[in-house]
Amino acid sequence: MKTTAKATAIALVIGAMITFLVGCGPAEEASAPQPAAQEQTTDSAQDSNDTADEPQLEIDNGVVVIGMYASAGRNYNDPLGLHVEPGTTIRFVNRSGMHSATAYHPDNGRDRRIPDGAQAWDSGLMSRRDQQFEVTLTAEGVYDYFCIPHEAMGHVGRIVVGDPEASPPAPADGLPQAVRNALPSVDRIMTEHVVRP
Numbered sequence: 001m002k003t004t005a006k007a008t009a010i011a012l013v014i015g016a017m018i019t020f021l022v023g024c025g026p027a028e029e030a031s032a033p034q035p036a037a038q039e040q041t042t043d044s045a046q047d048s049n050d051t052a053d054e055p056q057l058e059i060d061n062g063v064v065v066i067g068m069y070a071s072a073g074r075n076y077n078d079p080l081g082l083h084v085e086p087g088t089t090i091r092f093v094n095r096s097g098m099h100s101a102t103a104y105h106p107d108n109g110r111d112r113r114i115p116d117g118a119q120a121w122d123s124g125l126m127s128r129r130d131q132q133f134e135v136t137l138t139a140e141g142v143y144d145y146f147c148i149p150h151e152a153m154g155h156v157g158r159i160v161v162g163d164p165e166a167s168p169p170a171p172a173d174g175l176p177q178a179v180r181n182a183l184p185s186v187d188r189i190m191t192e193h194v195v196r197p
């Protein structure tokens with residue numbers, strides 16, 4: 001199917017990007033396809049980047065960073081939606097406020113919204129600034145996760161690992177309205193790779 005072929009192509013591009021970043025590849029890698037999500041090192045100035053039309057993704061030695069924020073009464077993750085290759089490590093970093101990154105899974109008191117057989121994860125409450133939690137996602141499919149104190153307000157996130165059709169999201173009927181409103185569609189994630197809040 002066309003969508004599957006496209007998804008595979010995109011996955012390959014992202015894979016090439018991550019391989020390139022992990023390998024710290026030399027100049028001969030320069031002909032590699034341009035990644036949709038551009039690397040932004042932690043200490044590079046935001047305003048030095050002119051590709052405003054391309055979503056920015058913070059990657060630290062191959063680890064993809066998701067910031068957790070509390071700002072002006074809003075609690076959110078940036079990025080909110082993400083597409084990565086299987087085996088990618090995600091690092092949740094508490095940038096402000098108090099949050100958790102908790103997989104929708106019976107182990108965490110919720111219906112399962114991560115691939116069957118994937119291990120449930122829960123950062124626990126992170127209250128210190130720059131407190132971190134890492135999880136490596138290997139099973140392909142769609143992972144939905146929530147913030148324990150702010151789920152009812154829609155503080156959630158979605159990560160697609162590889163092919164979303166390997167494990168599509170369960171129907172959202174039972175979720176709070178704010179969560180349903182907040183979760184970006186799989187189609188949007190596959191198109192944009194990095195969905196900002």
Ligand SMILES: [Cu+2]
Nearest residue numbers: 099147150155
């Ligand atoms: Cu939160």
